[in-house]
Amino acid sequence: MKSRYLIALLAAAAVLVAGFFWPRGVAVDTATVTRAPLTQSVVATGRIATPARIEIGTQITAIIDGVSVREGARVKAGDVLVRLRAADADAAIEQARTQIEEARARLDQSDSVTLPVAEQSVRQAQSNLRVAEAEFQRAQTLVEQQFFSPSKLDEAQRQLDNARSQLRTAQAQRDASMPRGAERQGAAARLAQAEAALASAQARRDLLTLRAPVDALVVARDAEPGDVAQAGRALLTLAQSGETRIYATLDEKNLRYLQLDARALAVADAFPGQPFESVVYYIAPAIDAQRGTVEVRLRVPEPPAFLKPDMTVSVEVVIGRNDAALALPLEAVRDVETPEPWVLLARDGEAVKAPVKVGLRGVGRIEITEGLTEGEVAILPAGGALDGDAVRVKQRKASR
Secondary structure (H helix, E strand, O other), X not given: OHHHHHHHHHHHHHHHHHHHHOOOOEEEEEEEOEEEEEEEEEEEEEEEEOOOEEEEEOOOOXXXXXXXXXXXXXXXXXXXXXXXOOHHHHHHHHHHHHHHHHHHHHHHHHHHHHHHHHHHHHHHHHHHHHHHHHHHHHHHHHHHOOOOOHHHHHXXXXXXXXXXXHHHHHHHHHHHHOOOOHHHHHXXXXXXXXXXXXXXXXXXXXXXXXXXXXXXXXXXXOOOOOOEEOOOOEEEEEEEOOOEEEEEXXXXXXXXXXXXXXXXXXXXXXXXXXXXXXXXXXXXOOOEOOOOEEEEEEEEXXXXXXXXXXXXXXXXXXXXXXXEEEEEEHHHEEOOOOOOOEEEEEEOOEEEEEEOEEEEEOOOEEEEEEOOOOOOEEEOHHHOOOOOOEEEEEEEEEOO
């Protein structure tokens, strides 16, 4: 009996001793509210875009004689890209030049030969008319005096009429040879027609040499010597040189954070170790309702040489930075996605719920804009402590 009483007494004493030396409350991990630089960014996938795509083709059907460029080549405005067979066009040009020479010769002849001859003919006809008029007057007088028979007067009249007719013909020929005359105008018209034919032949010849309209990169080639080029078919595709841009899509929930001129770091999937800078210059005014995304465009001030059109890139857009943010680990803030986030604090061995307002979110960290002060201790949720529980700090994680 005494032995059982002694055992019970010892057990009770052991419990009292254990309770005295063993800390009371839930063991919890904690993190201290500290100030530190905090940057918030969003990541999106995009592609490299160029200012414009240009398809090079021909307006006429012709055989390809030569292609001067290959895919990947950079060209300058005016560089020859494709030559089409031009034998027929060259022959048409020579024919038009011959016609011009002939028409010009006729016009020169009209100015230097025909007109002077016509003027001389007029002068001669005028002289002949004067002689015929004088002869008619003489014959008329002699007939009246009965020295000539009336038939002589009739003959003189015929000669006078012929002289007048010859003068009118000579004057008409001279007038036709004048600058405004029909003959000279006809010669000038034939010259103009020949010159127009030459211009048309040269324009057709120019269509057979395809040149780069702008500085560009050849991204596709679908032409080989001997192929038949047809109107409407693209022989080459060029990407116009200019400011390199990135077209990316972001989740619409990040729209409130985006702003123009925000800086971003981009990385090409093919070159992950070579990031490059970019800047937001356009935010789409509308949301893609099907995907719940918004389009963002960025310019690349100094594009690396390895960038190619349509290359896939990952873009990290910096949407906020605070060099002295009051921060906690993201896991320390409860209901962070709701309008009323809160933190469970360790105060004097007790868990106390504290409502907070949050700001920037960095990698694993979040900014506390209201509700806490530097140095306060937040309880991490892993320990399972609830508001009002007695707690004991097991380990503290500084928010760095």
